[in-house]
Amino acid sequence: xxxxxxxxxxPRKLQQFLSIFQYCGRAIVLVWETDRLLTILLAVxxxxxxLLPAAIAYVGKLIVDGVVQAAQSGNGKRSVGMR
Numbered sequence: 001x002x003x004x005x006x007x008x009x010x011p012r013k014l015q016q017f018l019s020i021f022q023y024c025g026r027a028i029v030l031v032w033e034t035d036r037l038l039t040i041l042l043a044v045x046x047x048x049x050x051l052l053p054a055a056i057a058y059v060g061k062l063i064v065d066g067v068v069q070a071a072q073s074g075n076g077k078r079s080v081g082m083r
Contacts, residue, residue: 032039
């Protein structure tokens with residue numbers, strides 16, 4: 001079995017990608033030593049920023065489900081807000 005150049009470069013690309021995180025631990029330690037409250041606040045805000053899109057999508061799903069259920073039940077008014 002022969003290995004072409006694209007397959008041989010896969011581990012190298014992964015190694016280059018992972019090398020980006022080489023100094024992350026040291027950076028976090030420096031921030032922690034500078035201000036622990038700020039580090040915790042940054043971590044909490046990062047979590048919120050990560051969860052917010054999923055929460056927005058879930059609320060959108062609930063709205064769409066409610067509209068579909070109202071349309072299928074026939075109990076909804078035909079013209080909402082228009083007289």
